[in-house]
Amino acid sequence: MQIYAGLDVVTNKVTPSERRQCRHHFVGSVPPFHEYSVVEFRDAALPLIDRLRDDGKLPIVVGGTNYYIESLLWNILVDCRKEASREEASEQFDWLTRLPDDEIYAKLKEIDPDRAARLHPNDVRRIRRSLEVHAQCGRPHSDILAEQRKEAGGGAQGGGMRFPDATVFWLQCDYSVLDPRLDARVDEMIRGGLRDELHWLHRESANQPLAERTKGIFQAIGYKEFVPYLTCVDDGRESEAMFEACAEKLKSATKSYARKQTTWIRNRFLRRRGQAAPDVFGLDTSNVGEWDRVVLSRAIDVLVAKSSGEDPPVAPLDRLENAPETWTKHVCDICDGRVVHGDHEWTVHLASRGHQRRKRQRAKKAAREFARQQQERDA
Ligand SMILES: [Zn+2]
Structure with missing residues (x-):
């Protein structure tokens, strides 16, 4: 979200003084109402990483949107744009954007049943993406994914690793410390002018087509939680109690996002099935007073050791066993063909x-039928 210009409070942007300490790329580089995509990010970030490495610099990718980081670490995205120009592509997708959410799953089942069987019918984002890939590339998304898996180092979740020497640092924190810290961050955002930014964003949303109001910057944690309050402001019915209630919702959304990130790291980095993955080093940020010793020095020691081909002074986190749940489709013959998605749900x-x-x-019934047939035969 920090990639969007303006709205420094809602996106909790790095401060100008932080940015002076080292060069930050891409911060505030996208207009707020442009819907930025992971493909755009990857296409901008990879050449930049190459350039920095050529200059002998160490690129550090910072973020919480782990899907974007994955797109750099592994060849997991499909991109057929080389074959079709952007304009051609957008014409092709016109039908797709008009297709309502409740019809897209049936459409995918029709053109790419293998992919459909792997996706949950409510996973609108992935379903749309697979339809898009099919339209762009002219062949099923499942075929392309199968090819990526066959690449060297490829596995269940996509193609091989781009940077075999990449190192991942996971800033970990005990929830009993993290939760109050996140609450305090929201309070700080409110003091720092969150309300003004939300009012501005809400007024701007009126100028955007309805379909755009859930995309781009509008997806930032902070905006949607305050929509009930902002709607009341429109009719002059707002109250402080309402603002407080939305602030509470923002606090719980922030905490739940932090938990989702943890799950993501476990499932996608530590539990990556049959695919090479970078070492993940845990750094404990629970005690900010110990930052230099426990976080900064330790990270530097690991990087120095790895770059000189030595063993790092601390061990990376253990890989986790057990493949993650996949949305495999099961059909129950006993229950009249009832469809059950997911291995766990099936069990x-x-x-x-x-x-x-x-x-x-x-x-x-089968036993009765068998007995009846026996009787008939005996008779
Ligand atoms: Zn059944």
């Missing part, structure tokens, strides 16, 4: 009372 379904009851009924 639950098989153990459910309804399924067990139907299974027993079916077994009894």
